[in-house]
Amino acid sequence: MNILPLQVNGLSKRYAANTVLAGVDLTLAAGEVLCILGPNGAGKTTLISIILGLLKADSGEVRLFGQLQAGISRSNALRQKLGVMMQIGSLSANLTVFEQCDLFSSYYANGYSAAELVALAGLEQHSKQRFGRLSGGQKQRLLFALALAAKPQLVFLDEPTLGMDVAARRSLWQQIRQLKQQGVAVVLTTHYLEEAEQLADRILVLDQGVIVAGGSPAELKALTQYKVISCHSVLDNAALLALPGVQQLNRDNNHIILHSCQPEQTVKALLLADESLHQLEVLPVALEQAFLQLTQASQTTEEQAA
Incomplete structure (x- = not known):
């Protein structure tokens, strides 16, 4: 029996009277790219934060590679299987690109070398440049490479192409496709619906803390x-x-x-x-039109119930 990289069952989270997540279920298989879409305030960041152990759920459970999670306490072996690139990521402004890569490489016994990480980021010509002097897109490319430092089997990418130009964005898309071919499971959140359509095997639409639709990009468009x-x-x-x-x-x-x-x-x-x-x-219809229709339908249902 294959153990899934990620299983989420009945995840709920409230802040006072505000329900942020209401019984969210999801699974992710090896070599699958799962994209979580939703308007601002839908609960995406809360969901990812709970999965990563940065927040505590009110109810429900999270399993990573079959192991039940409780907070950020997890074995070193499990940590070696995970890679994370958060939307708001930062590094020491004074360390150079190579020094950042060398530092992250030292954390993992069987991960990429510093030189390999620099190459993954496509920043060979900027290896001696300090992080604080990089452009927004270059910073994103470095953060993406560092998320892969351990050669993980499960990667979380939160808005990975934010600030990138078109060429850099498409180059990173190709790297994500290569991760998929290597059997790496990927959880992707993005506001670029073209990105979701290009990369995702499966999309979950999260709105007001509830999964309102799920399926392949083609299946979601067919729902319109x-x-x-x-x-x-x-x-x-x-x-x-x-x-x-x-x-x-x-x-x-x-x-x-x-x-x-x-x-x-x-x-x-x-x-x-x-x-x-x-x-x-x-x-x-384009995925953007399907997304708007699905989320607007959810809001209409909520207003009628009120």
């Missing part, structure tokens, strides 16, 4: 109740909004974007109403 129709049409707004299934209209001159919950019926009516219709495309 509409598709996107793009076309060029001479029809006016009133005629377009009167088409069956149309929920939303955006236009730029004759370029039309429709959101329809009955895309087949909408397209049929469009073709009948506008003989000059061209550049017609029916597209699935």
Whole structure:
């Protein structure tokens, strides 16, 4: 029987009358990238902090590689299996890149050498530069590399590409894919929905302390109740909004974007109403649109219950 790197059962946390987590369950397999999405205040940071032992849950349990966790007390063998990159991470401003890597390398008997960590960060040309003099993106790359110092089997990445330019972000994405290929389990939190779509095997949407949806990026997009129709049409707004299934209209001159919950019926009516219709495309919704719909639906349910 395979032991899962991470199991969370019934995790709850309250601050006075404010419920931050309400019975959260999740699992993570080896070689899987799990992305936790949610609006600000959804409970993501609290969830990760409890898993890492930085906060105490009111109820529920956390198991890392089958071991029940209680606070930050854990064996050295277990520590060697974990890597953590927090969103707000910092290091001594006066140590150089190489000195930081050398320090972290010394913590682990079978981890990466200092030179290997510098290479992982892609900072060979900056190895003698002090941490405080690095750009935001360079700091993130170094923090990412240091999270891998132990050659961990389970990695937590909290907003890992914050402050990175497009090229650096895509380079780090490739490193995360390589971790997956090596069988490393990854927990990822991000505000970049494209990042979640590119990397995640599975996404959990956390809203108001509750998992409101879960599945692959494609499965989450399929939960939305509409598709996107793009076309060029001479029809006016009133005629377009009167088409069956149309929920939303955006236009730029004759370029039309429709959101329809009955895309087949909408397209049929469009073709009948506008003989000059061209550049017609029916597209699935983007993950961003699915995320907004899922979280807005959760908030509406909460307001109705109140």
